[in-house]
Amino acid sequence: MSVAEAIVQTDKLTKRYAGGILAVDQVSFEVPAGTIFGFLGPNGAGKTTTIMMLTTLIKPTSGRAVVCGRDVVASPDLVRLDLGYVSQDVAVDENLTGWENLYLQARLYHLPAETLRPRIEELLKTVELDEHARRLVSTYSGGMRKRLDIAAGLIHRPRLLFLDEPTLGLDIQTRTRIWEYIRRLRDEHGLTVFLTTHYMEEADNLCDLVAIMDHGRIVALDSPAGLKARLGGDVITLEMGAPGPRDGLAESMRSLPMVKSAEQGSNGIVRLVTHDGDRAIPSVLEFLGSKGIRVSSVTLKRPSLDDVFLHFTGRQLRENDGGADYRRMAMAVRRARR
Amino acid sequence: MRSARAGGTTGRTLASDTWWICWRELKRLWRQRVRILMTIIQPVIWLTLMGNMFQRMASIPGFPARSYLDYMAPGVITMVTLFSGIFGGITIVWDRRFGYLQKLLAAPISRTAIVTGKMLAIAVQTAAQALIIFGLARAMGVGFAAGALGVPVLILLAVLLSQVFAGLSLTLGALLTSHEALMAVVNFLTMPLMFTSNAMMPLDMMPPWLARVALLNPLSYGINPMRALFLRGWEWAGLSRGVAVLAVTAVAMAALASAMFRRSIA
Numbered sequence: 240m241s242v243a244e245a246i247v248q249t250d251k252l253t254k255r256y257a258g259g260i261l262a263v264d265q266v267s268f269e270v271p272a273g274t275i276f277g278f279l280g281p282n283g284a285g286k287t288t289t290i291m292m293l294t295t296l297i298k299p300t301s302g303r304a305v306v307c308g309r310d311v312v313a314s315p316d317l318v319r320l321d322l323g324y325v326s327q328d329v330a331v332d333e334n335l336t337g338w339e340n341l342y343l344q345a346r347l348y349h350l351p352a353e354t355l356r357p358r359i360e361e362l363l364k365t366v367e368l369d370e371h372a373r374r375l376v377s378t379y380s381g382g383m384r385k386r387l388d389i390a391a392g393l394i395h396r397p398r399l400l401f402l403d404e405p406t407l408g409l410d411i412q413t414r415t416r417i418w419e420y421i422r423r424l425r426d427e428h429g430l431t432v433f434l435t436t437h438y439m440e441e442a443d444n445l446c447d448l449v450a451i452m453d454h455g456r457i458v459a460l461d462s463p464a465g466l467k468a469r470l471g472g473d474v475i476t477l478e479m480g481a482p483g484p485r486d487g488l489a490e491s492m493r494s495l496p497m498v499k500s501a502e503q504g505s506n507g508i509v510r511l512v513t514h515d516g517d518r519a520i521p522s523v524l525e526f527l528g529s530k531g532i533r534v535s536s537v538t539l540k541r542p543s544l545d546d547v548f549l550h551f552t553g554r555q556l557r558e559n560d561g562g563a564d565y566r567r568m569a570m571a572v573r574r575a576r577r
Numbered sequence: 578m579r580s581a582r583a584g585g586t587t588g589r590t591l592a593s594d595t596w597w598i599c600w601r602e603l604k605r606l607w608r609q610r611v612r613i614l615m616t617i618i619q620p621v622i623w624l625t626l627m628g629n630m631f632q633r634m635a636s637i638p639g640f641p642a643r644s645y646l647d648y649m650a651p652g653v654i655t656m657v658t659l660f661s662g663i664f665g666g667i668t669i670v671w672d673r674r675f676g677y678l679q680k681l682l683a684a685p686i687s688r689t690a691i692v693t694g695k696m697l698a699i700a701v702q703t704a705a706q707a708l709i710i711f712g713l714a715r716a717m718g719v720g721f722a723a724g725a726l727g728v729p730v731l732i733l734l735a736v737l738l739s740q741v742f743a744g745l746s747l748t749l750g751a752l753l754t755s756h757e758a759l760m761a762v763v764n765f766l767t768m769p770l771m772f773t774s775n776a777m778m779p780l781d782m783m784p785p786w787l788a789r790v791a792l793l794n795p796l797s798y799g800i801n802p803m804r805a806l807f808l809r810g811w812e813w814a815g816l817s818r819g820v821a822v823l824a825v826t827a828v829a830m831a832a833l834a835s836a837m838f839r840r841s842i843a
Binding site for chain 1: 600601609682
């Protein structure tokens with residue numbers, strides 16, 4: 240057990256579909272309460288299958304999952320009361336108004352009549368849809384629909400919110416806004432958010448912890464910074480100005496705090512690998528200053544989550560595969576329905 | 578704040594979940610009023626067109642009504658009921674396709690309520706349609722031998738019949754997850770169901786094999802007592818048999834639909 244209470248705990252969770260496909264293979268992990276937990280992986284890695292098991296939508300083939308303190312197989316109804324689920328599909332009813340969508344959701348979660356209306360108003364304000372509440376959802380933009388969908392997932396004040404690709408296909412502004420809601424929910428209500436994403440910057444910006452899934456297994460789980468550090472750390476490259484005493488410079492810098500290794504090239508350029516590059520730079524500069532060495536340029540290169548992903552899965556996390564195509568298809572169907 | 582309900586779904590949540598699923602369907606239906614309008618215009622066309630076209634059938638010796646219109650009116654009510662019922666299950670395929678079904682399934686509601694809620698909405702829709710068509714038929718001069726008290730019984734028969742086909746359609750909706758396949762099967766079923774019943778033609782005038790098929794067709798059990806109410810008044814034996822057969826079949830279909838649906842999401 241980790242220090243914080245784990246809100247999701249799995250033990251060798253496995254799902255084998257009827258066709259024999261092993262979608263999730265003995266996955267064991269924990270999500271500490273109050274974190275924003277990111278689930279990364281290429282398409283078909285088993286992310287959605289894992290989420291569907293955790294949200295009680297499908298039963299595991301073997302293994303266990305405890306969500307909000309309850310076993311998902313033994314007491315699915317109790318688990319459902321405590322979690323909100325916002326799927327990849329924008330599952331709002333476009334023949335209802337925004338308000339009606341939330342009202343129906345509130346009724347399906349058996350909210351008492353007296354808490355229901357203030358709760359709906361509050362959520363509509365949170366996702367900035369209060370002015371459009373009485374309009375039919377068919378007149379909403381994609382971003383508005385997604386925001387309504389997220390509000391619906393929060394109607395019963397869940398302890399844990401599952402967001403499957405929350406910003407897929409949305410423009411940058413809407414995406415940033417949705418990130419803000421997610422952060423605020425965590426900070427103000429202590430909500431735990433479990434999200435899957437294709438977008439590296441989303442995971443990097445938003446998540447406290449990131450799990451990388453590939454071929455049905457979790458191949459890495461750490462904070463974004465921790466994952467990057469596993470690739471060796473940040474690289475600081477220093478170019479010196481006026482000539483000065485340089486012999487043994489790299490050796491003497493190895494003893495500096497946070498510096499893991501230091502090398503000096505034949506051109507005099509020093510390359511340092513550090514734990515925490517932005518914090519290491521001032522002490523490095525101070526050290527060089529004390530020796531009377533002028534530095535003409537400093538560059539800091541941190542490994543990106545893309546590098547991390549590539550390292551663990553051997554693949555790039557393509558941003559626009561399958562998912563976007565699926566969305567295009569869904570939109571086409573939706574239009575055809577009108 | 579959070580309700581601490583213990584155990585599985587109780588009867589009370591089944592009833593309330595059913596109602597809220599039904600509420601959604603009725604709201605949607607109301608928003609697509611054109612759909613309701615079409616289901617009313619269509620029978621009017623049937624009544625006037627078929628009534629005129631087949632008017633001379635009534636003069637065939639042994640034809641059981643004074644005009645074909647009188648004979649057709651309960652047939653048209655049955656037809657509209659059949660359509661409303663059998664196309665009702667299609668919504669479940671859309672819900673599946675647009676991810677709404679998953680959202681419902683992630684909620685702490687009774688699984689059965691998703692089926693019973695949709696069936697209840699179809700019942701309400703059918704009752705309204707049957708009443709409107711009845712009014713229109715009366716306005717066109719169709720007689721109603723059973724009198725005012727016969728109207729609720731007529732509506733009851735229509736509703737029970739709609740439930741049989743709603744159950745069938747939801748069962749198919751659970752088995753066939755593609756909208757196209759479901760439409761094909763439903764379209765394939767409606768016309769044979771219509772023509773192997775006595776909706777348009779009295780049993781005595783059918784070839785014997787068709788008459789036997791008609792006796793197995795649930796539509797006949799709705800239309801016979803309805804027609805009696807229109808043409809001859811209260812015929813208790815046929816009426817009670819019709820209500821009993823339809824009620825049992827409706828419950829069986831609802832149970833089947835619910836079981837198939839549960840299986841499809843397991």
